[in-house]
Amino acid sequence: MPAEPRLVLASASPRRLDLLRQIGIIPDAVDAAELDESALDDETPRRLALRLASAKAVAVADRHPGAFVLAADTVVAVGRRVLPKAEDEAEVRACLALLSGRAHKVLTGIAVVAADGRAAARLVETRVHFKRLSQAELDGYIASGEGVGKAGGYAIQGRAGALVISLQGSYSGVVGLPLYETANLLAGLGYRRS
Numbered sequence: 098m099p100a101e102p103r104l105v106l107a108s109a110s111p112r113r114l115d116l117l118r119q120i121g122i123i124p125d126a127v128d129a130a131e132l133d134e135s136a137l138d139d140e141t142p143r144r145l146a147l148r149l150a151s152a153k154a155v156a157v158a159d160r161h162p163g164a165f166v167l168a169a170d171t172v173v174a175v176g177r178r179v180l181p182k183a184e185d186e187a188e189v190r191a192c193l194a195l196l197s198g199r200a201h202k203v204l205t206g207i208a209v210v211a212a213d214g215r216a217a218a219r220l221v222e223t224r225v226h227f228k229r230l231s232q233a234e235l236d237g238y239i240a241s242g243e244g245v246g247k248a249g250g251y252a253i254q255g256r257a258g259a260l261v262i263s264l265q266g267s268y269s270g271v272v273g274l275p276l277y278e279t280a281n282l283l284a285g286l287g288y289r290r291s
Contacts, residue, residue: 101289102212107157107168112254116274117167122283122290130156130168142174142204147220150206154218158210165288166210169274173249175201183250186239192250193238198229201249205270207279211286219282221275223266225253230260 104122106114109129117124130153136145153168173180175195183189203225208218230238238257244250251257253264253271267275 103161103164104283104288105157105161105164105166107153107166110169110273112272113169113274116269116272116276117279120276120280122280124167125164126161128157128160130154132156134170136179141177142172142179142202143220143222145179146170146172146204146206147208147218148206150208151216151218154208154210154216158214163212165212165283165286167207167279167283168209169205169207169279171203171205171248171270171273173201173203175199180249182246182248183244185245186242189239189244189250190235193227193230193235193244196227196249196251197235198227200224200226203249203266203271205267205273205275207275207282209282209286209288211288213287215286217282217286219275219278221267221270221278223264223268223270225264225271226262227260228262234260 103125105126105128106124107130149170150168154166158166180192203223205221210216241256243252243255269276
């Protein structure tokens with residue numbers, strides 16, 4: 098009986114790896130795609146998330162022929178404005194000041210390239226509404242250091258969970274990988290968990 102094809106996660110995100118493990122999917126390898134993640138001129142946040150996820154999957158699939166490759170990209174947006182992956186405390190502060198007291202969208206594109214080369218992608222949209230942040234809450238969150246390196250300057254699975262009034266959509270999608278859609282996309286292309 099032939100061996101099942103390998104699964105490669107095209108992401109260096111420890112959160113995505115943890116989420117997959119949560120549903121019993123353990124990739125055989127992790128190989129992050131190194132791409133320019135800048136938006137194209139007039140590219141909507143939705144298109145950006147889907148394009149980047151697909152490009153990451155294809156780039157890594159070229160390095161792992163005969164394997165299933167799973168990639169994802171998460172974009173935090175207010176209207177058409179894409180918030181950055183906060184690189185420092187100043188960017189975390191700017192993101193949270195913009196998100197304070199309002200709703201925003203978290204768009205996660207997921208893409209799979211199957212062992213036989215077929216590919217599929219999905220976009221999962223979640224609406225998140227933040228409470229109005231006091232100066233003390235803003236300063237406390239920034240001091241935690243949790244928002245650095247995170248899209249939109251926050252991690253919902255951490256302290257920022259206390260800032261969320263409501264969420265409509267996929268909680269795991271906000272963390273970085275919508276599990277329901279990911280499991281269905283993999284199964285639809287023939288991936289079988291071992």
